[in-house]
Amino acid sequence: MAMESKQEFDLRKYVPKEEQRRTFAKVFDKGTIEAVHSLSTKGHFQVLEHVVSTGKEAHVFRAVDSAGNNKAVKIYKTSTSDFNNMYKYLHGDIRFKNVGRSKRDIVFAWTKKEYRNLTLMNKVGISCPMPIAFQKNVLVMEFIGGKDAAPKLRDTAPSDLEKAYETVVEMLARLLFKAELVYADFSEYNILNNEGNLVLIDAGQAVLTTHPEAENFFERDLRNVARYFSKQGMEKTAEQLREDIKAKKGKI
Ligand SMILES: Nc1ncnc2c1ncn2[C@@H]1O[C@H](COP(=O)(O)OP(=O)(O)OP(=O)(O)O)[C@@H](O)[C@H]1O
Ligand SMILES: [Mg+2]
Structure with missing residues (x-):
């Protein structure tokens, strides 16, 4: 009971808009809320303002920090992803060859892998979001776009x-x-x-x-x-x- 009210309190704090909170609460567990809380406490963002995308494996939010800057917060689902498929991309990669087979092991390793890949890509001059922080299944990175996320190339073809x-x-x-x-x-x-x-x-x-x-x-x-x-x-x-x-x- 006490746990439930704590969760509710935390969610209201980090996802103030009710509609967005419903989307969030449907798929994210207590550990996810704790990771959101921890990353927020470190100052990476204050609230998850808007759901940008609800994909099969992750939801992406536009978050806002105390200075009013946008951040992208990508949260991987801990229960419904295709973990067997994810595993293939992990254990053959020497950086992650010892990762366990539990859902949690896989999804946490995946989040870390995305962070490390983005770090490497930035380092070699590839245009990609700057990774900022990660914890468990939650990744914070630079937000690409203005108030709204930039469109996919799929939806907005290049002019040149x-x-x-x-x-x-x-x-x-x-x-x-x-x-x-x-x-x-x-x-x-x-x-x-x-x-x-x-x-x-x-x-x-x-x-x-x-x-x-x-x-x-x-x-x-x-x-x-x-x-x-x-x-x-x-x-x-x-x-x-x-x-x-x-x-x-x-x-x-
Ligand atoms: N750094 C970012 N800045 C702005 N928008 C982003 C960022 N990262 C992701 N998005 C938005 O979220 C969408 C999904 O992101 P991404 O491709 O990383 O996740 P996914 O798990 O493949 O989701 P999907 O299953 O929808 O493809 C993107 O198409 C884009 O609209
Ligand atoms: Mg994608």
Whole structure:
């Protein structure tokens, strides 16, 4: 009983809007609320102001800190994700090879992996959200957009297609040659079009190039990108894209 009222109190504090709170309460457990509380106490945000996205594996909120700055808070679900699928991207990656098989182990490792991948991507000059902090299944990062999140490339095509292709080739080359990562879910759904600047998001699945499935994941990324640009009228093949990426080696 006491626990319940504490939860209710905390939720009201961090998710003041009732409609948003209902969405939050449906899928997040006590541990999640504690992680939100802890990250907030450290000053990363005051409230989760708005639900930006309710995906299969995570919900993303626009949070606001005490100075009025927006942050993106991505909260992975601890019960309904496809944990077997997530596990594949963890245990083949030497950074996470010892992760346990429980749902909690997997989802916490995944959150940490997204944080580390974003850190690495930032370091090698890839345009992506700056990671700020994480705890358990909650990740805080830079918010991309204005009051609203920037649209997905899927929904807002680039005005300069050639430039967008060049940007994507450079992102893939930096991932491969400088970060030694294969992104493993590269598509127009995971790139935001922030007023013409492309920003790569959603990096939890990205694996080191030594992962046994890395080549297959890379091939799939190439096919997705080639399909997208072909659909936009550029007629690219996965093989051409691979050559364009290779040509960047040593030049980025
Ligand atoms: N840093 C960010 N800044 C602004 N918006 C963001 C940020 N990260 C994620 N979003 C928003 O949340 C959506 C989902 O994010 P993301 O792709 O990381 O999660 P997901 O688990 O793949 O969700 P989905 O299942 O919906 O694809 C994005 O399309 C975007 O609208
Ligand atoms: Mg996504």
